Amino acid sequence: MIVLDVKQVSKAYGEGENQVRALKQVDFQMEQGEFVALLGASGSGKSTLLNVIGGLDTVTEGNIMIRGQNIAKLRQKELTIFRRRNIGFIFQDYSLMPVLNVYDNVALPVSLDKGRHIDHPYIERLLKDLKIWDKRTRFPKELSGGQQQRVAIARALANKPALVLADEPTGNLDSRTTNDVIGLLKASGKQYNQTILMVTHNEIIAQSCDRIVRIEDGVLSGSREGGEDHA
């Protein structure tokens, strides 16, 4: 089942002579349960693509369908609610609420949705699976980078979203912790059948994903699946 369908998406910043086209006619799709790496150098447009897919930024042209819903056509409020219910975010700097403990940080996206109950057994399972259950009453500042990123992963999965977007989730971590986090992310994806799109500039990390999509100067230059490059 196709979870994400990006159709002819363009994104431009500025106007006239100063206009910068960050994304140019981008097209790609993701299937349910797929773990895709979006690989590119700095300034290639990978984070921009991730942000427009996540509804954090708007597109200049094109459509983004998530589970059949075109998010480019949604109004601000609808988009916010859609994002809350369907997309999980993992950021490079973890973006955890410093004033909330681990457990409450994970429960936060669900708690923002008035119509939904927090599934506490599910959160407990997530925290145990990510080996941070014993840290549940700690505050982010009291955790290591790897532990904080695990909390961010748990938070991204707490809503059981259609799509998890991870923006350089290991950018701030050492290599050992990077392996741990990627391993956990992959394992969680498998365990909960999550679709994960991860932005990275690290070829080795990208290799561990089901598929690699390359981006260069805002254009998808190709993707490799099972070791094969597709033009």
Next chain:
Amino acid sequence: MRNCFKLAVSYIRYYWKQAFILFLGISMSVLLLSGIASLMHSERMTDYENAKDEYGSWDYRVPIPENHKEKNSIAMAGDGFQVKRVGYFCSYPLANPQKEIALCYGDGDYLKLTGRTLLEGEYPKKAGEVALDYYALHNLEAEYKLGSKLELGGKPYRLTGVLSEGVKTDSNAILAFVDQATCQDNQGKGMEALYYISFSEGKDRYRQFDAFVKKNHINHPGLDVNDGTALYTGAEPKETIGQILRTALRLPEGRLIYLMGTLNNNNDLLYHVVLAVLFIFGGFMIFSIFQVIVERRMSQYGMLEVLGAGQKELFISLLTELILIFLPGYLTGSALGNLLARLLYPGRFRADVHTFAFSFLAFGLFLVVCCVLVLRNMKKYTQVEKMKQPSSRVSRKIRSRKRRGLTWILSKRFLLEKRSCFIRVVISLSLGGVLLVCTSYVADNTKENNAHAMVTDQGLYTDISVTIEDDDLGKVIPAKVAENVCANNKKEIESFFPISYTLGEIPLKDGKFQWTEFYPEVAENPMSDEKPDPEIMKKYGGIATKQGSNDFKLKVNVYGYGAAGLSELSDYVLEGTIKPENMVSKNQVVLKTLMDGGGHYDGIDIKPGDTITVKVPKEPGDRDPKLLKFQAGKEHYVEKDFEVAAVVSRCVGENDVFIGAGPSVVSVIMPQEMMESNFGISDYNSLNINAAKSFDSSQVIDGIRPLLSGLRQCVIHDYSGSIEKKNEILAQKASFFYGIGIILFLISLLHAMNSMKHQIQSRQYEFGILRAMGITEQRFRGMLIRQGLFYGLAASACMILLTIICQAVLAEILQHIIRYIIVSQNIPLFPCLIMMCVNTAVCVTVMLVAGNGLLRRNVVEELKG
């Protein structure tokens, strides 16, 4: 150093909005300080000018010594003194059975020093010429026409000039100004000659006078000080702070009140305290705004430290920045403050130059302290950051298990995580409210007090007062005359309050008189060197007399009021109630008790329901010298018992001719019918009249003057001008207080808004996360409203608490140090409620405005910070 200066200038230019907020904070703080200092200075100067208008601009009055034949022989300047003006005045009383009249001469300097100007005509130059003021014209029943004839002391005179009414004198005589030779012809026949002297301003008059009398060999006996202006001129020696402290420590009780009251009179305590409070308030605001600004740039200062800038360089950079903003801020604030003060005091504005210079230095020093404190905080902040430990006070409880929404917790923690910032905002918001509410409390009380003081202490009860100014109880305004005055001028008179009077005595036995040291004539251990008034002692044997170890008798003024007058006393009730309709049937009276220098009224232990015995002379016209000392035989007096209905602090239309009037004399007030039925007094001592709106007071006087002809020592006072002037001053004072309150509120508002905006902006990263997590704009705004409400409620709670404390302190100060007649003990609820609403509305608005600014930004930008 040059680099630090460049850095400071660059910061100001780049962060011009922050610099502007600091500039506003400094300007407004200085505006407040300089404006209020100038207002208070102008107020004081106005009081001084008013006192000069009322009592004259002379400092001392001395009988002319035998060896001073010529005024020109006086040394006008010398070592330690500089005489500004010496006025010559001589007078001698005319033998007149009807009214006390004196023929007098005063030179030009005398006229200036006593506030007299020639309104019409010429000053008398030769025998047979006379100049009169309106008071004399009214009371001598002279024709208001230059050249008209009148008779004085059996001799004919021609009216050559009309003088303005002069300042208050301690003589009851009507003055008729004649030429110098006519007056001096009576030397040795009771003529009295005086010098009225005023010294140059600036230096203490007392020291100047001391040097002056030494130089001119003038003896002190018979010396008079102008008591009305002495408070401002220093014409009387002031106690040193050490002497005041020693006296205060000797007091058995009320030391603090004495200390504060005396320091206020001698050293302008209140003025200095107000300025100190404003300086602290302004300093707190400037420091807070500056700290918020520095906090916003904390990372940059950290970077500078990394690049090798030491504490010294940071200090110089911060101080330079502050000084560069402070200088224009100080000048702008001072200029605006004085401009505003000038608008409030258009006529008699005086800039307070001393405070301008002193506060410049004080603020300059404060800026250095600010920089040191901010640097210290910066250091602490960095250490905390390094430690990366959350506050141990933050609960580790998992809130999402019990609460579905976590935004409540987030709101609370966002607010309380930086407690110092939260406390700063709450305090500044509440301070603004407290100051506004308290100034409104003081303004209302001042307005109320001044209005009451005008009719009681200053005797401006009605537009016109017709009084018998003679210490002979037999001289009265017959009831028939009073009736005619009222009946013949129905149209011109709006209200009419006749008051009857007699002197009385009440016994206070078994310790009922508690202030045994109050009257110097009975004090065993007098606290000061105050001597009994020789005239009171001579005529009445003292106000208080001791009968036994615990028994005293007090001379009292006994008044008969109409129902309207009695009702007016309700404003001054300390205990009990006044129901004029019940007083006659229940044989009740009202007792006006004593007030001491601390505004206390517990000198006499008489309560409503107690019985007092009032003794008054049976035959008012009796000239027995023992009569008014209450030492004549029993048969000369009437004694009656009355029930006390109420104890009051003041009464209206007082008679100060006998034992005096005011807070140091006890009075017994009863309905007019009771005066008649108990003591047989049906005639009046004074008629108090308010003119109808469409009539001028002089028209009323013209109407009543013929009806009063032939009444001995009956004089007419026109107070309408004074009342109008006082009301104008009252309105000025009220606007002064409200103006202060509003400026204070605006300053604290500016600071609170700046701090709250900073707090929201410093949370943009967290808000970015929340938005990324999917909080809707509506919910986000709800969260901000909640935070705004929390701020508003916390500020309101803090404001109410501080208001309760401040109100209690202010009530004490107003009642016991400034000695207001009536001090409301209630917290001003309405202003409090308004301020609570304003505070809350401001907090919510600031939060929403700052939050909207964040919402306009892209979530990604917010997450990047």
